[in-house]
Amino acid sequence: PQERLAAILGGHEQLLACEDLVLRARLDLDAGRPREAALQARIALEALLAEVDPEAGGEALRELEGERAAVAQAANAALDGDPDAELAAAVERAVGRMETALRRRVLKRSTAG
Numbered sequence: 001p002q003e004r005l006a007a008i009l010g011g012h013e014q015l016l017a018c019e020d021l022v023l024r025a026r027l028d029l030d031a032g033r034p035r036e037a038a039l040q041a042r043i044a045l046e047a048l049l050a051e052v053d054p055e056a057g058g059e060a061l062r063e064l065e066g067e068r069a070a071v072a073q074a075a076n077a078a079l080d081g082d083p084d085a086e087l088a089a090a091v092e093r094a095v096g097r098m099e100t101a102l103r104r105r106v107l108k109r110s111t112a113g
Contacts, residue, residue, distance in 0.1 A: 018047035022098045029095060034088045035078040041091045041098075042075035048098050056108045057101035064101065067094040 021044035028037035045064060054061055070090035077083040083091065 016047070016051045016102075018044055018051050018098070019102055021047055022095065022102060025091075025095045026099065029092060034091065035082045037095070038071070038074040038078040038083050038087065038091045041071050041095055044098060045071050045094060048101065052101060052105055056105040058104040058108075060097045060100035060104060064094065064097050067097065070094070 021040055025037050025040035025044050028034075028040055045068060048057075049061070049064065049068075052061060057064075067090065070087065071094045074083040074087035074091045077087055082088070
């Protein structure tokens with residue numbers, strides 16, 4: 001993690017938009033803000049699927065394609081208030097898989113370089 005931070009700060013590696021968005025979604029989940037987490041997770045998921053090479057994200061990235069509908073449904077419900085328990089659980093699961101996909105991407109890059 002320290003080497004990656006140094007590479008980002010030194011301009012040798014770029015931080016993806018989805019990395020920041022996933023972090024925000026995790027912070028909202030951890031702070032007990034399911035509504036905000038659902039909204040962040042939706043845009044984080046779309047950004048992640050657009051930015052991360054499917055090969056680098058591994059199985060977690062492929063599983064996220066199947067989470068798209070539930071995360072979108074949770075985000076739509078969040079426009080009216082907190083999503084129900086089932087949708088909140090789907091957001092939690094999707095954020096975990098996004099974190100896994102991003103970790104695999106970083107690991108794959110560090111072992112390839």
